[in-house]
Amino acid sequence: MKHILVIRLSAMGDAAMTVPVIRALLQQHSNIKITVVSRPFFKPFFDDIDRVDFFGVDLENRHKGFLGIYRLYK
16 A cells, blocks of 8 residues: 655645645555644544544644654654
C-alpha cells in the first residue's frame, strides 16, 4: 500500500477544498493511504473518510520555529 502525505496549514477554505480531491483520489486508487497534516481545528473535515489519518499541528507552541518543525518531523 502506498502512503501519501498531504500538508495543508493555511486557511480553512484551503483545507476544505482538499476534501473532494482526497475522496476522488481514494476512490480511483484502492491501494493508497493518506495522512493529512493540518491544524487540529480542521480534523472534522477528514473524520468520515476511510484510509485517511489526521495529524494535528500546534503551530503556536509545540511546532513553532526550527525546533518545532524538527519535532513535527520526528
